[in-house]
Amino acid sequence: MNANKHKLKLYDPYPLLSAFTIIELLVVISIITLLLSIILPAMARARGQAKQTVCKSNIRQLGLANAGYAHDNAGFYVIGSTDVLTENTNRWYGTRPDKNTAFDTKKGALSNYMDIAKLACPQNVLYYKQSPNEQDYDCGNGGYGYNFIYIGSKIWTAGYEPNSCKSAAKDTDIRNPAQTLMFADTAMLKKENLIEYSFAEPRYFLSGNKPNPGWDPSPSLHFRHLNKTTICWSDNHISSEKLVKTGVINDNGTNPADFLLGWFSPADNSRFDLE
Numbered sequence: 001m002n003a004n005k006h007k008l009k010l011y012d013p014y015p016l017l018s019a020f021t022i023i024e025l026l027v028v029i030s031i032i033t034l035l036l037s038i039i040l041p042a043m044a045r046a047r048g049q050a051k052q053t054v055c056k057s058n059i060r061q062l063g064l065a066n067a068g069y070a071h072d073n074a075g076f077y078v079i080g081s082t083d084v085l086t087e088n089t090n091r092w093y094g095t096r097p098d099k100n101t102a103f104d105t106k107k108g109a110l111s112n113y114m115d116i117a118k119l120a121c122p123q124n125v126l127y128y129k130q131s132p133n134e135q136d137y138d139c140g141n142g143g144y145g146y147n148f149i150y151i152g153s154k155i156w157t158a159g160y161e162p163n164s165c166k167s168a169a170k171d172t173d174i175r176n177p178a179q180t181l182m183f184a185d186t187a188m189l190k191k192e193n194l195i196e197y198s199f200a201e202p203r204y205f206l207s208g209n210k211p212n213p214g215w216d217p218s219p220s221l222h223f224r225h226l227n228k229t230t231i232c233w234s235d236n237h238i239s240s241e242k243l244v245k246t247g248v249i250n251d252n253g254t255n256p257a258d259f260l261l262g263w264f265s266p267a268d269n270s271r272f273d274l275e
Helices: 022-072
Strands: 144-146 181-185 188-190 193-195 228-233 238-242
Touching: 022 144, 022 181, 022 228, 022 238
Parallel strands: none
Antiparallel strands: 144 181, 181 228, 188 193, 228 238
């Protein structure tokens, strides 16, 4: 009889397992890394597009509110600010009794047409928090700016004078509404910080009623949505425009383009003026 035939097999609770080799492990890690490099940017882009969609809805509401205001006021659009060159207590989105108080959006000229307080760009821009008594205080606009020089005032025809801010353009003044900017995503650079800013500045300031190519404003159009700015045109259609290089450098040496501030093409006043 074979003596080994009846030997009992002992139970081994830890059978030998095949292990990953270092090379196999590195391959798995590289595949996971590759997948993440594809998925994460796609997810970020999807989130960015979702925020851009909300922003388009917000800015369309602004355009509709201003159209409603014009309808009720003999065709005149809302004034951008009646006293921006003097007291700075009145803006298109709100008013305040004095320079030491925040703007009250419930008392703005458009407050009868929409709730400005709930209007905020979903991009959650990290703005420098200003005190109401600062000279350039401009908080409460939700991150959106108005075509002040051409639509929200008479600066385009009467110059930079206090009386130029007492009335706005009429809807019949705008010859090509589909190519005239009314509202846009905006911000302003203060030293090296972004602050809220309620005006969409054209490419050039004006001398008389003509653009002066030697007089550059600090740009306020903010290309915060996937390097694009959201625009509500005067016919109330919405578009997203790409940032173009202009080479503008602020007086303190900062480059607005580093903060996604600038203009879109064509980089002139033709998409702001009433022609």
